[in-house]
Amino acid sequence: MTQAAHASLLRPRGGTTGTLLAPATIVAVVLLVAPLFLLLRYSLNRFDPGSLMIEALTLENYVKFFTDPFYRDVLGRTIHIGVVSTAVCVVLGFLPAYFIARTQSVKMKSLLIIAVILPLLMGNAVRVAGWMVLMGDSGVINAAVMKLGLRSEPYRLLYTDLAVLIGTISVQLPFMIITLQSVIESIHPSLEEAALGMGANHWQVFSRVLLPLSMPGVVVGTVLCFIMGMNAYATPVLIGGPTFHMMAPKVYEQITKANNWPFGAAMAIVLMVTTLVLTMLSSWLMARMSGHGSVEAKA
Amino acid sequence: MTRRTPSSPDRRHFIQAAAGASAGLLAAATPLRALAQAKGELVVSNWGGDWNSNVMKALETPALESNGVTVRRDLASAPARKSKLLAERNLPRGKIDIAHFTDADAFELQAQGALSEIDYSKIPNAANMLPGMRNPFFVPWVYSGVVLIYNPNKITTPPKSFADLLNPAYAGRVGLIDQIYFNYLYAFSLSSGGTMKDISKAFPTLLSLKSKVQPRIYPSHQQLAAAMQAEEVWISANYKARVAQWEADGLPVRGAYPAEGGIAIQFGVVIPKRAPNKELAYRYINEMLAPNACRSLAALTYYAPATKNADLPPELRAQVEFSEDEQKRLHLVDYEYAARNQPEWLEWWNKNIKV
Numbered sequence: 221m222t223q224a225a226h227a228s229l230l231r232p233r234g235g236t237t238g239t240l241l242a243p244a245t246i247v248a249v250v251l252l253v254a255p256l257f258l259l260l261r262y263s264l265n266r267f268d269p270g271s272l273m274i275e276a277l278t279l280e281n282y283v284k285f286f287t288d289p290f291y292r293d294v295l296g297r298t299i300h301i302g303v304v305s306t307a308v309c310v311v312l313g314f315l316p317a318y319f320i321a322r323t324q325s326v327k328m329k330s331l332l333i334i335a336v337i338l339p340l341l342m343g344n345a346v347r348v349a350g351w352m353v354l355m356g357d358s359g360v361i362n363a364a365v366m367k368l369g370l371r372s373e374p375y376r377l378l379y380t381d382l383a384v385l386i387g388t389i390s391v392q393l394p395f396m397i398i399t400l401q402s403v404i405e406s407i408h409p410s411l412e413e414a415a416l417g418m419g420a421n422h423w424q425v426f427s428r429v430l431l432p433l434s435m436p437g438v439v440v441g442t443v444l445c446f447i448m449g450m451n452a453y454a455t456p457v458l459i460g461g462p463t464f465h466m467m468a469p470k471v472y473e474q475i476t477k478a479n480n481w482p483f484g485a486a487m488a489i490v491l492m493v494t495t496l497v498l499t500m501l502s503s504w505l506m507a508r509m510s511g512h513g514s515v516e517a518k519a
Numbered sequence: 520m521t522r523r524t525p526s527s528p529d530r531r532h533f534i535q536a537a538a539g540a541s542a543g544l545l546a547a548a549t550p551l552r553a554l555a556q557a558k559g560e561l562v563v564s565n566w567g568g569d570w571n572s573n574v575m576k577a578l579e580t581p582a583l584e585s586n587g588v589t590v591r592r593d594l595a596s597a598p599a600r601k602s603k604l605l606a607e608r609n610l611p612r613g614k615i616d617i618a619h620f621t622d623a624d625a626f627e628l629q630a631q632g633a634l635s636e637i638d639y640s641k642i643p644n645a646a647n648m649l650p651g652m653r654n655p656f657f658v659p660w661v662y663s664g665v666v667l668i669y670n671p672n673k674i675t676t677p678p679k680s681f682a683d684l685l686n687p688a689y690a691g692r693v694g695l696i697d698q699i700y701f702n703y704l705y706a707f708s709l710s711s712g713g714t715m716k717d718i719s720k721a722f723p724t725l726l727s728l729k730s731k732v733q734p735r736i737y738p739s740h741q742q743l744a745a746a747m748q749a750e751e752v753w754i755s756a757n758y759k760a761r762v763a764q765w766e767a768d769g770l771p772v773r774g775a776y777p778a779e780g781g782i783a784i785q786f787g788v789v790i791p792k793r794a795p796n797k798e799l800a801y802r803y804i805n806e807m808l809a810p811n812a813c814r815s816l817a818a819l820t821y822y823a824p825a826t827k828n829a830d831l832p833p834e835l836r837a838q839v840e841f842s843e844d845e846q847k848r849l850h851l852v853d854y855e856y857a858a859r860n861q862p863e864w865l866e867w868w869n870k871n872i873k874v
Contacts, residue, residue, distance in 0.1 A: 269858060290869070290874075357749060357751065457738075461736070462737070475602065
C-alpha cells in the first residue's frame with residue numbers, strides 16, 4: 221500500500237474531524253480564550269476605590285504601567301530572572317540529559333529519570349519552603365557555616381536576588397533535563413562516532429553535531445523554562461521577600477489587596493504579551509541558529 | 520348522655536385556647552428554638568494557620584461540630600476571600616455562610632454591597648457585647664490595639680512613642696511587617712501630629728525612618744517573631760495580643776503603650792449577602808459570643824473579648840485587656856477614609872518602603 225493510501229485511511233472523514241475536535245476546542249475557548257478577552261476588557265476600564273471598576277475604553281492603565289519607573293523595573297526584573305534562569309538551565313541541564321540518554325541499562329535510566337522528576341512530585345510552594353529552611357538566617361547552611369567557625373554572623377541568603385534565581389532554577393531544571401533527554405535519545409550515537417572517526421575532537425562533535433541536532437529539545441526546553449520563570453509566583457514571594465518585586469505577585473496584589481482590577485488586568489496582559497513575544501523571538505532565533513552548521517543543513 | 524358535636528362551643532373554645540397558648544409559647548421561644556435546632560452544613564470562610572485552629576478549638580468543635588453541625592472550611596488570606604465574596608454578591612446563591620474578617624475588611628465589603636445586615640434579635644448573646652461594639656454588618660468577637668514591642672535585653676529604657684522607632688541607635692534593628700503596613704501609616708501619622716482621618720504626615724516620617732534606621736521588612740507575623748527570637752530585631756509595633764502571645768511563648772519581648780495612643784483592630788464575622796444558610800450562621804454567631812467561646816479564644820490568642828461576661832482569669836485579663844485610660848486613647852480607623860485611599864497607600868508603600 222502506498223504512503224498516500226495509508227494517510228487517507230488514517231485521516232478522519234466527513235463530520236468526524238469536527239466531532240473529535242469539538243470538545244477540546246470548546247474547553248479551550250470557554251476556559252482560556254473567553255477569560256483572556258474578559259481580562260483584556262477589564263484592563264481598559266477605569267478604577268475607582270468606591271466602585272472597583274467603571275466601564276470605559278481607556279489605555280490609562282497601560283500608560284501608567286509604562287510611564288512609571290517602578291513598574292518598568294518590575295517587568296525588567298521579571299525578564300532578567302526569566303532569561304538568566306533559563307540560560308542556566310540549558311547549561312546545567314545538557315550534561316545530565318546526555319548522560320541519561322546514553323545510559324545503556326534500562327533500570328539505571330529509569331532510576332535516573334525518577335530522580336530528576338522526583339522534585340516535581342511535590343508542590344512548588346513545598347519545594348520553596350525547603351529552600352527557606354536551607355537558606356534562612358538560622359537555616360541549615362548558616363548553622364553549618366557558623367558551627368564550623370567560618371563566620372560569626374549569618375550570611376544573608378534568604379530575601380536576595382540570588383535566592384530567587386536558585387529557587388527558580390530548581391523548579392525549571394527537571395523540565396529542561398527531561399525535554400533534552402528525550403531529544404538526545406533520538407540522535408543515533410553512530411553520528412557522534414562517525415564525527416570522531418573523521419577526526420573531529422569532542423568539542424567539535426558537541427558543537428557541530430550534537431548541539432545542532434538537539435536544537436528542537438533546546439527550543440522546547442527553553443520555551444518551557446522561560447514561561448515558568450516569567451510567571452514565577454511562589455518563589456519570589458517566599459524566598460524573595462517583600463522587597464523583591466516580580467510581575468505575577470504584583471498582578472495578584474493589585475487584584476486582591478488594592479482591589480484595582482483594571483490595573484491588575486493590564487499588568488497580566490503586559491506579562492502575557494511580553495512572555496509570548498520573547499518566546500517567539502527566542503524560538504525564531506534558535507531555529508535560525510540551528511539551521512547553520514548543523515549536520516542536516518550541510519548534508 | 521350528652522353528645523358533643525365536633526363544633527360544640529366547649530370543644531371549639533378549648534382548641535382555640537390551646538392553639539393560642541401554644542402559638543404564644545412558640546412565638547416566645549422561637550429565636551432560641553430556631554438557634555438550637557439550626558443544624559446541617561455550614562461553610563465558614565476564615566484565615567488559615569493558627570487562627571483557624573484556635574477558632575476550631577474555642578468555638579467550632581465544642582459548640583457546633585459536637586452538636587451535629589457539619590462545618591466546611593474555606594481557608595485563605597483575607598484579600599483572596601474578599602475577592603470571592605465580591606464575585607459572589609451578584610450570583611443568585613453564594614457558597615459561604617459566614618466569614619471571618621477584620622472591621623476594616625467588613626467595611627469594604629459592606630460598601631461594595633457584599634454583606635447581609637445583621638439582625639441582632641436573632642443573637643441573644645449579643646446583649647453582652649461591650650458598648651459601641653455593635654455594627655450593622657459586622658459582629659466583633661475580639662479586639663486589640665497596635666502598641667510598641669521591644670526586646671528588654673537590648674533596649675533597657677522602654678520606648679514611649681512610635682517616634683522611638685526612628686532612633687538611630689536602633690539602625691538595622693527595627694522590624695516591620697508587610698502584611699500590616701497600614702498600621703505603620705496610622706502610627707507615624709499620630710506620632711507626627713496627624714490624625715486617623717488625614718495620614719499625610721506619616722509619609723515623610725516613614726521616609727525618614729527608612730533613611731535613619733533601614734528597617735527590615737518581614738512578610739508576616741511569624742517571620743518577625745523568628746527575628747525577635749533570634750534578636751535580629753529589637754523593636755517594632757504590633758498588636759498587644761501578639762506581644763502577649765510571644766511573651767508567653769518565651770520570646771524576649773515586652774509591650775509598651777505609646778503616648779499617642781494605640782490603633783484599634785477588631786476581629787469578627789460577617790454574613791455574606793448570598794449566604795445559603797443564614798439560620799445556621801446566626802447560631803454560629805450566638806455560640807461565638809457565649810462566655811466559653813470568648814474566654815477560650817482569649818486564652819488561645821490573647822485578644823480581648825468583645826463581650827463583658829467572658830469572665831477571664833485576672834492574669835489573662837491583665838495580659839489582653841487595656842486599662843480605662845488606654846482604652847480611651849485607642850484610635851479607631853476611619854473606614855471610609857481608609858477604603859478610599861488604601862490602594863494609593865499600598866502603591867506608595869511598595870514604591871518607597873519596600874525597595
